[in-house]
Amino acid sequence: MMQSIINWLKNNHMLNYSDLVNTLFKQKCLLCDANIAALQPNIHAVCLACLNDLPWHPKTSCPQCGLSSSGQSCGRCISAPPDFDATHAVFLYNFPIDAMMQRYKYGSMLSLCTFFGALLNEKVSPETVDLIIPMPMHPQRLQERGFNQALEIAKVLSKNNKEKLDYKSAERQKLTPPQASFPLKERVKNIKGAFNVNGNLTGKRIAIVDDVMTTGASLNELAKTLKKAGASHVECWVVARTLPHK
Ligand SMILES: [Zn+2]
Ligand SMILES: [Zn+2]
Structure with missing residues (x-):
């Protein structure tokens, strides 16, 4: 017409x-x-x-955790490897990405998830994983916000592989206070046992999708829980990565 x-x-x-x-x-x-x-x-x-x-995430970064390095695994990942195997990030969590994310999260600017999802899609290869799991949100938080930003981004990534989108296997069973206000040790403690994974994920290659990776404590805890359920490989696919201030 x-x-x-x-x-x-x-x-x-x-x-x-x-x-x-x-x-x-x-x-x-x-x-x-x-x-x-x-x-x-x-x-x-x-x-x-x-x-x-925009503050693009540098190509020379640790392939496992996404922090600055010469492109090889960083010292921290060698001495105390995280439970996830790789990290892909589009941006550094600096201005104006931080402001855009805040607007997106709290202002319900869902159209930005299409933008972020499309850019993340250029960085990752959905064909290399079996499942795409958005970082689950506690039901109470979901009710407060009205949507899960990680799920909205994951929907964009799984557009051509709808069967890979899995927002049911992982649940958040513990309501944790907003992580940003706590130092690393507290975050790790707060997030322990926060997730529950249903079913058998034996041998599955999984990508966890999230908007921002800060210390990686939540992603690490979920990766650990997924591996306990049998996952063989877990990657973090995030829109933005915070780099610690030197
Ligand atoms: Zn402009
Ligand atoms: Zn690293």
């Missing part, structure tokens, strides 16, 4: 195609307000200039 209208307008010299695209899909860059025209507006939440300026 739409195509026939476009064709009719074009044939009658009433329209130039790029004008139509601009008119239909014009939107403003979330960061600088510049007009952006895009066929898939949600994927282009920011203009190209702002996109290039």
Whole structure:
């Protein structure tokens, strides 16, 4: 229907195609307000200039935990390996990603999950895993917020592999206080026993999806629980990684 209208307008010299695209899909860059025209507006939440300026996660980082390194495993992962086997992150959790994430989490800006999900999708290979598990949220938190941001991002990643999306096997059974306010040791203590995994995951290769990885305490606890249930390989797929201040 739409195509026939476009064709009719074009044939009658009433329209130039790029004008139509601009008119239909014009939107403003979330960061600088510049007009952006895009066929898939949600994927282009920011203009190209702002996109290039975002704090991209460096290529030279520890493949296991995502912290700075020469590209080899870092000293910490060698001396005390985490329970997950690899970490893929798109951004560093610096400005303006932190501000965008806050807006997304607390302002229900669900369209940003399409943007973040599409960028994360370019970093990871869903075909290399059997299951894509979003970081589960406690039912009470879910009720407060109305959506699980990790699930929304995981939906984008599993768009072409819907059977891999698994938001049922892992549950959060313990309501923990917001982790950001606690030092590492407290976080590790708080998160112990927070997850419950149903079923047998023997030999499964699993990707856990989350928005932000800070100390990695939650991801590590979930990875540990998944491995106890039989998972053979667990990766963290996150939108942003916090690097400790030096
Ligand atoms: Zn911009
Ligand atoms: Zn490491």
